[in-house]
Amino acid sequence: MKTIILYKFKNSVTQKMPLLKEKSLLSSLNDLMAIDLLDTEIITEYKIDVPDDFNFEYHTDEELLELCKTSKSFIDYHFVTTLNDYDVI
Secondary structure, three states: EEEEEEEEEEEEEEEEOOOOHHHHHHHHHHHHHHHOOOOEEEEEEEEEEEEEOOOOOOOOHHHHHHHOOOOOEEEEEEEEEEOOOEEEE
C-alpha cells in the first residue's frame, strides 16, 4: 500500500493543488469566522491509502470522487473569490 494525496475542487479531482492566488487563502481566525459572509471556493486535500499499482490516469472523476470519500484525513482550504481582480475581503 502507498499513500497518495488528491485534491477536490468542485466536482473534479487532481493530483496537484489547483492554482489560486495564495493571498486569497483564508488562514487567520478572523478570516475563518467571516467565511459565511464571503464568497469562497473550497479545495479539499485528501490523504488516501491505495494499492502499490494504483494509477491515477486510469480512473474516472466519479471513481476518484468515491475514493476521496474513503479518506480518513482531509484538509479544507478556503479561498476568497475575486471580483475584477480585487479580493472581496
